[in-house]
Amino acid sequence: MPAFIKRKPMLLFLALLLALGGFFAYMALAFPKVRCEGAHLNAPDEYADCLECHLKTTPKVSQDWHESKHGVLLVKCVVCHGQPDGKGSIPFNPAPDPMFICARCHAPSIQRMEEKFGLKPECESCHPNHQNPMHRNAYENRAPSDKTNF
């Protein structure tokens, strides 16, 4: 073995790199980081009442919405996310495009922000859509946003 290392150090290094890469590739495939891919059950009667199911399946997002300004003013799920059956004017999207969705109501504010600060409409990074509770520190309960969709 030592003779082999002396003769072909590059080959051994490549083999180690390949083994390590294979290990991480296996981890990524066998244990996916994103669990829920926005799949939906086919129960048409349940479509109108998102909250009833989602208080149980995605409790954090649902309750944060319920306590937020959007929840208090009853800006319901479908207003931004559309309906999973594809009906209505808003396409169903778990992560809606702020340029299209937020601008439907907040276009004047977006225009002011653009004029004053030259900001692009990436609203969510400063104004968490669901997590804006009225009686609590607005940014206290921010969930990890990169791995799961709770």
Place this chain on the structure above:
Amino acid sequence: MGEHKSKIRPAALGAAVLAALLAFAGYTLRASSSMEFCSATCHEMGPQAEELRYSSHALDAQGKPISCAQCHIPPGFGPRYLAVKAYSGIKDLVVHLVQSPDPATMRRAPLQPVARRFVDDANCLACHADLYKDAKGEKTVSDLGRLAHDAYLGKNGQAKSNCAGCHINIAHLPAFDRRLLVNQAFAGRISLKEARR
């Protein structure tokens, strides 16, 4: 004769060393999955183990206490098991030695998705074989639960989520999740414990 001897000796020595290494690996694989290792001696999961005692997953249907490894490590000794043991073994050792975090002030929100990633469906199904009843086989699930489990089994749409994708806070409840309506009973048991102490 001398040459013959010199060839056998290293082979025997190599075999002995390999056997010792395998025995040591087997021992450490078992020892590092124990409840004491996770919560008391080496791994900083004391609060999690304490919360488990007040959760619905403290005891199984036979009344035996459920251990960390029963949910958090894939079953058997297959590639999934070994991959998780290697991955989390190295990660946890590095974190333990480099950061040595304090369990009381640990930031738990970013840990949740990492932990959920390694909770295998097979671990859940070992006790919850019938998805329309509870683990004891007595109570049936709600209408909502029946619909969701239909989707999981592919009878009504197809959910791509797995068990831990929907069932969160079933055994651990950090302070920031106690306000959620679905966790009311669990949060109540924990706050009762804290009030009595």
